[in-house]
């Protein structure tokens with residue numbers, strides 16, 4: 022992407038790369054020890070300052086109103102170093118996008134402006150689930166002119182860290198589900214300990230259980246699925262960018278190592294058996310880069326069928342990254358399996374990125390449904 | 400074109416039937432009792448899983464996340480108490496003498512619950528096979544009886560195998576690479592023994608083992624010709640534990656760095672050295688490869704079984720998820736795509752199992768312990784009361800003549816093509832079954848979505864654990880090349896391996 026984007030985006034990419042090099046690389050292992058070590062709150066604070074959490078937000082909400090390509094550029098660079106920060110940016114952006122799709126920009130404005138800290142500004146969101154599929158929704162009851170939420174919502178990303186969450190709930194007596202903004206400091210909320218997960222430990226999640234917690238409806242009752250799907254259309258390109266970034270990071274480290282490590286009296290990169298594996302990684306990274314770029318540009322220009330392009334990119338790049346990062350460990354042999362290098366973390370992170378926004382098989386089936394429904398696929 | 404050829408000539412053509420269908424020959428030769436033994440052993444492993452491994456696996460993994468220096472002594476003691484550390488020690492060395500064919504299915508069982516715990520048990524037999532491979536009956540007897548005593552006393556006495564060095568991983572598995580390797584572990588001959596200096600890395604069970612069976616080199620400039628093997632206790636002077644690795648998975652099984660600093664090894668703890676190797680039929684380099692092959696022929700199918708184990712464990716978690724989850728308002732278990740996927744995962748576990756079971760047949764016929772499957776000896780050993788053996792064997796094993804007889808029988812008389820077949824199949828199982836293992840883990844995590852990435856749903860742990868299987872006991876690349884060398888190259892005599 023670095024070659025084809027505008028000068029302005031190149032600057033953004035450079036900024037993200039410098040930020041990653043300065044704030045993420047050296048402490049990657051320590052940051053990843055959360056919840057058994059402190060969270061990198063200082064890094065999150067700096068990420069707020071440089072605007073990573075407001076890339077696509079409208080200007081009146083203090084954002085940069087950049088296109089999705091800009092978000093992809095940032096995520097690609099950040100995830101080459103540490104996808105935990107990427108997943109935090111992504112989760113927040115997905116929540117913002119759902120609110121935006123619901124026409125609730127004012128709500129984002131309200132949150133984003135409250136103060137500069139990530140606690141106040143970021144929105145927790147169950148970003149690994151499609152509530153229309155696996156029904157992890159709370160129940161919403163109309164009460165006192167508003168709504169009260171009860172029940173459980175699993176794996177709410179950033180739930181233990183920030184003040185507000187966007188949660189799915191079913192309003193009694195209506196079809197479908199709706200989105201509600203919830204104050205996580207409110208009475209009646211019980212949050213679990215951070216859920217220990219495969220990857221991206223510094224972007225943690227909690228299980229929430231709610232009992233009559235006030236919630237502000239976002240958009241209209243029962244239209245939550247619609248908003249979510251539209252947000253997924255747009256942010257799938259961003260998920261693909263994350264996977265592409267992780268893959269590039271893995272390839273870079275594999276190549277660097279292979280050029281230094283000798284076995285059998287020569288550099289391992291000079292054994293063609295290993296070189297073919299590296300070539301496959303490089304090919305995947307290249308194809309991923311092309312797909313992300315195409316999907317992001319198509320979305321920004323509103324090209325016919327951009328929605329499916331974006332979704333295709335997320336599914337295909339997500340899968341490629343899981344394969345490439347598996348090889349990324351392999352290239353380093355036993356050392357790749359250890360925390361001393363970045364490869365084992367990239368392997369875990371890539372696999373977790375694959376599950377963003379719901380089970381891949383269901384996303385594939387949805388894709389097919391939309392092709393059959395006549396959405397221009399190509 | 401086959402006209403006029405006899406049946407046996409036809410079957411000799413590549414791929415030779417004997418190379419590709421070893422079970423055909425093995426089944427008839429296998430003692431009947433073996434199948435009952437496998438059933439018993441697997442049942443015991445399942446009981447262990449239910450009472451020990453399943454309830455503890457996640458907690459242990461979490462504990463290691465929190466404190467990477469934690470050493471699971473209690474678990475080691477528990478495995479010891481269950482008798483798994485002596486079960487497959489032959490009776491002539493004081494063990495229970497279970498048939499080796501039952502070890503690998505037990506490894507699968509363990510790993511279907513937790514590959515870390517599986518390795519904590521199984522890698523004992525890697526250490527032991529390095530010990531056995533030099534066919535020094537005196538020292539083998541001594542160390543095996545220490546393990547047995549450790550079981551009796553409740554103070555486990557484990558054995559680790561030390562081969563890998565910081566600069567030589569793949570190289571240490573293959574003499575064609577070893578001769579150009581940057582090995583640093585030097586054994587210098589002195590009066591009454593050797594002084595060893597050097598570092599070994601990634602040693603499974605290092606920190607929990609009493610005996611360490613290590614390779615070293617008498618001449619660092621000619622490692623393939625000067626490999627020797629010795630045993631050393633953890634309390635020996637000059638034997639030091641370095642760091643314990645911080646691994647992605649299999650966290651329950653420590654991987655240790657071990658540093659020798661002027662560590663004196665008395666002659667009596669030398670398993671095999673240059674002087675002894677020169678008395679054998681093969682050249683020193685060939686003997687080094689033979690020793691490596693003895694070990695890996697037993698241990699690589701073991702890692703294949705670990706692949707089958709994680710493949711099955713991941714499948715089981717996915718199946719449980721499908722049964723308890725509704726997707727789009729319908730039970731997942733009733734959705735056709737999910738059924739196809741689960742069938743695929745079932746098949747992957749089964750295919751992985753088939754590879755190691757075939758290896759079991761191959762090693763039963765051609766591995767270093769083939770005699771244990773020889774019917775007369777099998778039944779003789781079954782019938783012999785341990786008390787009698789324990790009175791006679793420690794003396795017999797100490798005799799020079801016993802050792803010489805074993806070395807003649809097992810090392811000198813081993814046919815090249817038998818060695819080749821056993822080693823080739825071991826590699827096949829190792830890489831094929833572990834590739835299938837990690838594949839299933841990937842599928843399970845993906846299939847389970849949000850649940851798949853959560854520690855408490857286990858699939859993610861299987862994935863982290865499974866990745867190691869493609870690395871140790873020779874990377875899967877090295878094992879592909881070894882398969883080529885052993886099973887493909889004979890049909891292409893012009894082929895050269897590691898010479899590109």
Ligand SMILES: Cc1cc2nc3c(=O)[nH]c(=O)nc-3n(C[C@H](O)[C@H](O)[C@H](O)COP(=O)(O)OP(=O)(O)OC[C@H]3O[C@@H](n4cnc5c(N)ncnc54)[C@H](O)[C@@H]3O)c2cc1C
Pocket residue numbers: 282284285289292293294295351352353354355356358522560561562563565566567568569570572600601602603604646654867870871872873874875876877897
């Ligand atoms: C957790 C763990 C536990 C272990 N336990 C033990 C143990 O108990 N005892 C013990 O002795 N060892 C143990 N090992 C070591 C293990 O066997 C080695 O890691 C393995 O052999 C690979 O060596 P390496 O890590 O040095 O990788 P390298 O040999 O450096 O390999 C790096 C990469 O180069 C590739 N490569 C190397 N040579 C070639 C070639 N000729 N052609 C093509 N590709 C090539 C490899 O396939 C790999 O992808 C353990 C390792 C780990 C990670």
